Amino acid sequence: MAASHLQCRECHTEYPLEALYVCERCFGPLEVAYSRPGVELSVAEWRRRIQAGPQNIWRYADFLPAAAPPGPSGRLNSRAGLPAGCTPLIRADRLAARLGLKEVWVKNDAANPTHSFKDRVVSVAATRARELGFETIACASTGNLANSVAAHGAALGMDSYVFIPSDLEEQKVLATGVYGTKLVGVKGNYDDVNRLCTELCAERDWAFVNINLRPYYAEGSKTLAFEIAEQLGWELPDRCVVPVASGSLFTKIAKGFEEWRELGLLEGELPRMNGAQADGCSPVASAFAEGHDICRPVKPSTIAKSLAIGNPADGPYALDLARRTGGSVDAVSDEEIRAGIRLLAETTGVFTETAGGVTTAVLAKLAERGEIDPEERVVLVITGEGLKTLDAVRGSFEMHTIEPTVADFEAGVPEPLTV
Amino acid sequence: MSVLVKIPTQLRAAAGGEAEASVEGATVQEVLDGLFQRHEELRVRLADDDGSLRRFVNVYVAGEDIRFLDGLATPVSDGAEVTILPAVAGG
Numbered sequence: 001m002a003a004s005h006l007q008c009r010e011c012h013t014e015y016p017l018e019a020l021y022v023c024e025r026c027f028g029p030l031e032v033a034y035s036r037p038g039v040e041l042s043v044a045e046w047r048r049r050i051q052a053g054p055q056n057i058w059r060y061a062d063f064l065p066a067a068a069p070p071g072p073s074g075r076l077n078s079r080a081g082l083p084a085g086c087t088p089l090i091r092a093d094r095l096a097a098r099l100g101l102k103e104v105w106v107k108n109d110a111a112n113p114t115h116s117f118k119d120r121v122v123s124v125a126a127t128r129a130r131e132l133g134f135e136t137i138a139c140a141s142t143g144n145l146a147n148s149v150a151a152h153g154a155a156l157g158m159d160s161y162v163f164i165p166s167d168l169e170e171q172k173v174l175a176t177g178v179y180g181t182k183l184v185g186v187k188g189n190y191d192d193v194n195r196l197c198t199e200l201c202a203e204r205d206w207a208f209v210n211i212n213l214r215p216y217y218a219e220g221s222k223t224l225a226f227e228i229a230e231q232l233g234w235e236l237p238d239r240c241v242v243p244v245a246s247g248s249l250f251t252k253i254a255k256g257f258e259e260w261r262e263l264g265l266l267e268g269e270l271p272r273m274n275g276a277q278a279d280g281c282s283p284v285a286s287a288f289a290e291g292h293d294i295c296r297p298v299k300p301s302t303i304a305k306s307l308a309i310g311n312p313a314d315g316p317y318a319l320d321l322a323r324r325t326g327g328s329v330d331a332v333s334d335e336e337i338r339a340g341i342r343l344l345a346e347t348t349g350v351f352t353e354t355a356g357g358v359t360t361a362v363l364a365k366l367a368e369r370g371e372i373d374p375e376e377r378v379v380l381v382i383t384g385e386g387l388k389t390l391d392a393v394r395g396s397f398e399m400h401t402i403e404p405t406v407a408d409f410e411a412g413v414p415e416p417l418t419v
Numbered sequence: 420m421s422v423l424v425k426i427p428t429q430l431r432a433a434a435g436g437e438a439e440a441s442v443e444g445a446t447v448q449e450v451l452d453g454l455f456q457r458h459e460e461l462r463v464r465l466a467d468d469d470g471s472l473r474r475f476v477n478v479y480v481a482g483e484d485i486r487f488l489d490g491l492a493t494p495v496s497d498g499a500e501v502t503i504l505p506a507v508a509g510g
Contacts, residue, residue: 010475022429022505025464027475029507195479198504202428211507294474297486311484313506316474 001259003065004035006215009317017065019132019212029313030215032065043264047234050226054078057085057120057223063259064223065216066127081126082155084119085223087111089231092380095347099367103377105237107228108350114151114175115385116144116306116353117249121220122209126152128216129207135159136206140197142190142245142306143172144384149209150181161206163193169305171388189300191311221249225256228379229266236261236268238376241363243355243383244275244284244329245307247314253381254321271379273321275329276362278302278354282331284315288322295319303334303392304354306384328371332361338392340364344382351386359383420497422450427504433460447478448491450501465503475506 006015010028021030041049053059058078088108096104109117122145126137138161139149146162153160162176166185177183186193201211209217229236236257242250254273260266277285280302283295295315300308312318322329332340337354340361345351352360363380366372386393402408424440431438435458442457444450455462465476471491472478478485479502485493495501 021507022427022475024429024432027429027464027473027505029475029505191484192482194507195477195482195502195504198427198507199425199502214507297484299487311477311506313475 001034001036001062003032005033006030007033019129019134019207021212021214032215032219034063046263046265050230054083055086056083057123057220058083059086060223060226063219063226063256064124065219066124067131080156082113082119082123082152084112084123084220085227087227089228089379090348090350092348095344095380096378098343098347099364100374101367101372101376101378102374104363105228105232105377105379106344106348106350107224107379107381109224109381109383110350110352110356110385114144114147115388116148117221117224117381117383118144118148119152120223121145121217122148122152124220125207125209125213125217126156126158129209129213130156130158132207134205134207136161136204138197138200138204138206138208139163139210140190140194140208141210142308143168143176143388144306145210146172146176146181146183147388150176150179150183153181154179163197165189165193165305169389169391171390175388190309191297191300194309194311218248218252221252222256222259224249224381225253226260228253229257229260232377234266236266237271237379239272239274239327239372239378240381241274241276241359241366241378242381243307243359244277244312244318245309245355246312247275247284247318249381249383250275251314251317251321254325270325273325273327274362274366275318275322275327276359277329277331278304278307278337278358279331279333280304281308281310283310284312284318285329285331287315287319288329293319302337302354303389304337304358305389306353306355307358328366330362330365332358332365336361336365338396341386341392342396344380345386350382352382353384353386353389354392355384356382356386357392420445420495422495422498423500424450424454425500425502429505430461430464430503433464434458445494446491447480447485447493447495447501450495451478451491477504477506478502479504 008023008028011026090106112119136159160181281300297311337357340357344360402412442453
């Protein structure tokens with residue numbers, strides 16, 4: 001497999017592998033297309049080839065649109081920059097029991113270099129940007145992408161510009177600025193930031209990872225699917241619950257599974273794909289509920305700021321995927337999001353940000369509605385770190401403050417300890 | 420009434436290389452019709468057969484997405500700026 005060209009997802013017009021993202025003929029989004037390998041590898045040979053790769057996303061370089069690193073020397077090259085991926089897949093029996101299920105796995109993508117799945121997509125986009133000769137990377141971000149672009153710029157020695165809504169969580173602002181990026185707070189919501197950056201992209205010779213490099217960027221999300229399948233012993237899960245903002249991650253996880261099914265690396269049906277949104281920004285969930293094929297944009301108002309994209313460009317594809325696999329796109333309230341964060345933390349030891357609260361809460365809702373067969377193998381995709389959205393848990397528990405005496409401890413702290 | 424339409428890079432070749440065009444019209448629909456009259460090729464690129472905008476085309480009046488306003492019937496005032504941009508997925 002090697003990337004061969006870009007292709008319009010709507011009208012299939014072909015373009016070269018350059019910094020292009022929109023079809024000039026129909027305005028549809030461009031996607032990377034691959035040629036089949038010249039040499040047919042057996043399933044066992046494919047598996048050995050992948051397993052011989054480095055412990056990061058570049059073990060899947062055959063399925064990514066960058067000329068970087070397979071092979072023995074690639075193993076060393078792949079450790080340059082800020083390697084992402086190979087995050088833990090955790091068997092979550094206590095969470096499953098709480099929900100009346102038998103087999104739930106948590107894919108903890110907070111264990112990436114800047115603590116979110118965005119490192120996967122930025123690694124691919126930044127690598128391709130360097131190959132294309134760009135010296136500056138940039139992005140429009142709801143926060144996690146900002147952290148990742150700033151850090152990758154530092155690691156690769158590229159200049160970076162990061163555009164965020166000016167009201168973003170303080171933790172995400174601090175964890176971006178520290179890398180020495182040029183940080184721009186835009187007075188407006190993410191969709192305003194995105195519009196500004198789409199305009200700027202035409203005027204500057206920069207690689208906006210999620211605009212003109214978007215076809216390459218989006219492919220990085222497939223590595224989540226590859227890892228899940230490899231970590232499950234080359235098997236598909238029955239169901240994946242995934243957060244939906246633009247819809248890109250959701251659809252690319254399915255694309256990853258599909259590519260490996262086509263090669264014979266995986267057998268069985270595509271998992272049921274369940275998308276998760278917050279009530280305060282649920283254009284995809286609303287369209288799903290109403291039976292629409294396209295999403296009506298909304299003005300976001302939710303604590304899940306990393307999912308606050310009111311105008312989701314991949315919405316139509318996310319809707320199609322959810323319907324085609326027998327899944328759904330559901331939305332949960334801010335209260336349910338906070339409860340989701342607590343549920344995951346208390347049953348798995350994983351502290352996730354608000355987006356993970358959304359995903360966990362949607363899993364709980366599906367289980368409660370009886371939509372999940374208890375025999376199913378379910379994967380919950382946790383995309384980011386709880387330390388980035390501390391306000392969501394502030395005031396949700398009590399700390400017992402005492403004098404340093406045994407007597408005060410016995411008088412002041414109820415048993416069992418609930419701190 | 421004259422309105423300034425900002426043309427995205429991907430469409431400039433179909434618009435005689437222009438980055439912006441000054442067009443007459445009182446609504447977004449009239450402005451786009453005026454633009455299409457001048458550059459016929461833009462019509463098929465931006466609009467479906469039934470005349471509605473393709474689903475990956477975003478149109479803004481003074482920075483606001485027309486889907487939050489009155490869609491194609493959104494009024495535009497003299498000197499307003501209409502921006503056409505491709506929809507891109509974010510993150």
